[in-house]
Amino acid sequence: MSTTTQASDRSKIGVMLMLLAVLMFSLNDVLGKYLVASYSVGQLLLIRSTAAVLFLTPFILKAGWRSLFDVSQPKLMVARVVLTTIEISSFYYAVGYMPLADAMTFWMAAPIYVAALSPFLLGEHVGWRRWTAILIGFAGVIIALRPSSETLTLPALVALTGSVAFSFMMVTGRALRQSSDIAMVFWPTLGVTLLGITALPWATTMPTPIDFVLLALLGVVALMAHFLTNRSLMLADAATVTPYQYTLLVWAMFFGWLVFNETPRITTIIGAVVIVVSGLFIFFREQQLGIKRDTVTEVV
Numbered sequence: 001m002s003t004t005t006q007a008s009d010r011s012k013i014g015v016m017l018m019l020l021a022v023l024m025f026s027l028n029d030v031l032g033k034y035l036v037a038s039y040s041v042g043q044l045l046l047i048r049s050t051a052a053v054l055f056l057t058p059f060i061l062k063a064g065w066r067s068l069f070d071v072s073q074p075k076l077m078v079a080r081v082v083l084t085t086i087e088i089s090s091f092y093y094a095v096g097y098m099p100l101a102d103a104m105t106f107w108m109a110a111p112i113y114v115a116a117l118s119p120f121l122l123g124e125h126v127g128w129r130r131w132t133a134i135l136i137g138f139a140g141v142i143i144a145l146r147p148s149s150e151t152l153t154l155p156a157l158v159a160l161t162g163s164v165a166f167s168f169m170m171v172t173g174r175a176l177r178q179s180s181d182i183a184m185v186f187w188p189t190l191g192v193t194l195l196g197i198t199a200l201p202w203a204t205t206m207p208t209p210i211d212f213v214l215l216a217l218l219g220v221v222a223l224m225a226h227f228l229t230n231r232s233l234m235l236a237d238a239a240t241v242t243p244y245q246y247t248l249l250v251w252a253m254f255f256g257w258l259v260f261n262e263t264p265r266i267t268t269i270i271g272a273v274v275i276v277v278s279g280l281f282i283f284f285r286e287q288q289l290g291i292k293r294d295t296v297t298e299v300v
Contacts, residue, residue, distance in 0.1 A: 010236060011237070018229065022225075025248060029104070032095060035211065036092050041092050042203060047215035048219040049190070051216035053189055068182060073175065079172060080169055080176065081187050081191035083166075093155065098155045100252045101256050105272045108246065111167075116138075129281075134278070136278045137275055144270075242283060
């Protein structure tokens, strides 16, 4: 088998793994939206993240406990933990009140925020092409948000806050690339677990055994989806597989309609299209310039 054929086969497997990862993320989001209707965000975060930590334990033991402290910039890791906690709690709060597609549209704008922040936080030069795409992407966010006294609700503002926190988290991810993979996953997960513990006294409903398992699956499935995403990026170029992450929006619209009888507003669809087109332009432009970013589906 020729080298070219092997590379082509690896790319195809990479694409399939990315599509599977995105589907798993989407099903996880649907499950989270279903469960947050019955249980508090604190309960969800606690059980979800505890299950994720337990799932990680064999990998931590294999890598050694010292891998948890293999962090290039501890203060920045603390900031990442805080940002991750804000981002994940905001997401589950938002989907409890908003259509799934609406919430996901805000999160898909994160790469646009990162590109806008990079000159100030990473010292990167952003040319006029990317600034134009950034401004168009912001316009897409405004179209999807439809700012008015009726649409600027608390869930919408929380979703916007969560997506901005996600973008800052992606920036820290780049700065912490020298840290171990185990540390990058463990500490943010532990931070979310601690938030769940502090929110637990306000819980009013005890999960049924079945729901408890489903809540635990949220953490396990998310970690498995992250593993598939990383494996996909190992098998194929980022330029090949990353655009498929935007199928999250398609799944969000489909599952929102199928499971929750949600019909996306025309403004959400238009805004989502504008955001995706702008995000893809920024991504391919950065690939051309040799700038590497964290992936969109890093935590969601």
